[in-house]
Amino acid sequence: MKDLLRTEHLSRADIDLILDTAAQFAENPLRSNTALANKTVAIYMTKPSTRTRLASETAVAHLGGSPIFVRGDDLQLGRGETIADTAKIISGFCSAMIIRTFAQADVDELGAHSTIPIINALTDDDHPTQLLADWLTIRENFGTDISGRKFVYLGDGNNMANSWLIMGAIMGAHVVAATPSGKWAPSTRAIEVATNIAKRSGGKVEVINDPEAAAKDASVLYTDVWMSMGDPESERKEKIAVLAPFAVTEPLMSLTAKDSIFMHCLPAHRGEEVAANVIDGTKSVIWREAFHRRTTIQSLLFHLIKGEIVGFKQ
Numbered sequence: 001m002k003d004l005l006r007t008e009h010l011s012r013a014d015i016d017l018i019l020d021t022a023a024q025f026a027e028n029p030l031r032s033n034t035a036l037a038n039k040t041v042a043i044y045m046t047k048p049s050t051r052t053r054l055a056s057e058t059a060v061a062h063l064g065g066s067p068i069f070v071r072g073d074d075l076q077l078g079r080g081e082t083i084a085d086t087a088k089i090i091s092g093f094c095s096a097m098i099i100r101t102f103a104q105a106d107v108d109e110l111g112a113h114s115t116i117p118i119i120n121a122l123t124d125d126d127h128p129t130q131l132l133a134d135w136l137t138i139r140e141n142f143g144t145d146i147s148g149r150k151f152v153y154l155g156d157g158n159n160m161a162n163s164w165l166i167m168g169a170i171m172g173a174h175v176v177a178a179t180p181s182g183k184w185a186p187s188t189r190a191i192e193v194a195t196n197i198a199k200r201s202g203g204k205v206e207v208i209n210d211p212e213a214a215a216k217d218a219s220v221l222y223t224d225v226w227m228s229m230g231d232p233e234s235e236r237k238e239k240i241a242v243l244a245p246f247a248v249t250e251p252l253m254s255l256t257a258k259d260s261i262f263m264h265c266l267p268a269h270r271g272e273e274v275a276a277n278v279i280d281g282t283k284s285v286i287w288r289e290a291f292h293r294r295t296t297i298q299s300l301l302f303h304l305i306k307g308e309i310v311g312f313k314q
Contacts, residue, residue, distance in 0.1 A: 001311030003118040004300060006104075007128040007166045008193050011312045012201065015170060016111055019136045022299035026136075029295075035302055036065025038093040045121075046072030046101040047221075047229050050120050051266060051293045052101060052129070056098045059298035064290075069120045070096065072101075072291075087113035096301060102230060110302040117304040119297070124230065125187070127159050130131050130265050131167040137289045141261055142219060145287065149219040152176045152244045154211055156239075159267055160224040162190035169197040174204040178214035180242045191201035211246045215255040222263040223248050223273045235260070240272065248274045261285045 001009060010018075024031060041060045045053060053069065061066040072078065077086050087110045098118040099107055104125040109117040121129050141312055142149060153164040157179040159197055165186060168175030175194070179185050186207060194205045215221060222313050226243045227236055248262065261273070263286045270276040279286060 001309045002116075002304070002307075003114075003120075004128055004309070005111045005120050006126050007116065007163045007170075008197065011080060011130070011169075011310055012170055012172070012219070014309050014311065015132070015135065015167075015246075017141060018296060018299045018303060019033050019059035021065060021302060022136050022295040023140075024025075025062070025295045025298045026292070027300075029298070032302055033062060033064045035305065036060060036095060038094065039065045039067050041301070042070055042090050042094045042097040044070045044072075044075070044097060044099045044101070047122065048068055049100055049122075049291055051290050052098075052100055055130060055293035055297050056121065058294050061297055062302060064192045064260075065095070065222065066129050067195040071174065075259055079189045081107045083093075085170050086110075087118075088115075091115040096305060098297070101167065108148050119300060119304070121297075123159065125159055125162060125190075127265070128167075128299065129293065129297055130160070132300065133228060133289055133292035134263060134265070135167060135171065136292045137285055138220065138294055140283065140288070144172050144173070146219075150176060150217060151220045151222070151226075152218040153222045154178045154214060154248060154252075155223045155243055156226050156228070158224060158228055159221075160252045161186040164222065165190055165194035168204050169194040169203045169205055170203060172198075172201040172203045174206075176206040176208065176214045176218070178211045178246060180246070181209050182238065189208075192219040211252060212255060214251045218256045219258065219260050220263055221248050221253060221256060222265075225267065225269055226273050243273070246278045248270065248278050250275060250277055250281075253278055253281075258264055260264075263289055265291060 057067040091114045098119045100121040104123040
């Protein structure tokens with residue numbers, strides 16, 4: 001597999017390989033510091049970023065390469081040059097490209113026309129690099145045997161909810177998305193993809209509208225901000241009112257398993273999707289989770305450059 005464009009393109013073997021190597025990079029970030037020697041990696045972002053930008057630039061540097069950060073208005077794409085032409089130009093200068101943008105179709109098109117690995121570092125539909133960091137954090141806390149465990153996402157049925165269901169299905173996990181019904185539920189396509197994968201992996205996918213039922217005996221409660229970049233401000237009041245019952249609070253955490261953890265992809269809005277005493281409490285693993293954005297992107301680059309990601313065979 002040349003690129004990582006969508007979470008669903010990864011196989012379980014790919015994920016295990018990436019996480020194994022990422023764990024090694026966590027212990028020794030410079031263990032492969034010549035893998036990208038004398039090479040450059042373009043990091044193209046049309047959305048603001050803290051963790052993804054810092055993790056990506058650091059990952060490239062730790063592999064011995066030079067990151068080239070490019071903002072949305074820095075390329076001729078903003079003046080009408082096609083994605084296909086841009087992909088060919090970048091392929092001539094760089095050894096890989098990491099992109100964080102809005103439309104999934106743009107990432108797919110870059111992958112189709114480039115000769116270098118393209119890594120989806122977030123679109124409105126998917127966030128595969130975040131899920132790799134999440135699952136390394138999960139593995140550190142619970143090991144590789146996740147039988148009998150339930151992994152729950154609560155809140156807005158956005159790109160994170162979509163990715164959570166699909167990645168969990170690949171891992172053979174029992175994954176739940178507890179969201180409002182209707183326009184703030186996960187995408188129908190993501191639910192269908194995750195359900196089909198779970199049939200083969202032995203996982204279980206649930207989409208429900210009851211946060212307390214979801215939290216009962218859960219090993220993980222995971223959430224994201226309620227107003228994402230690009231969401232219309234005109235919907236803020238309505239959306240926050242609908243999502244209020246899905247906020248992760250201490251009473252909700254009290255329903256979870258004794259060894260449960262709280263996760264959040266960040267940035268967080270304390271007092272909205274999560275209470276301050278939860279995200280800053282003893283069950284929160286958000287800083288380790290954020291740390292693994294670097295280790296997993298570093299591992300992903302390392303294996304993609306070497307052509308070692310096989311991909312999921314349909």
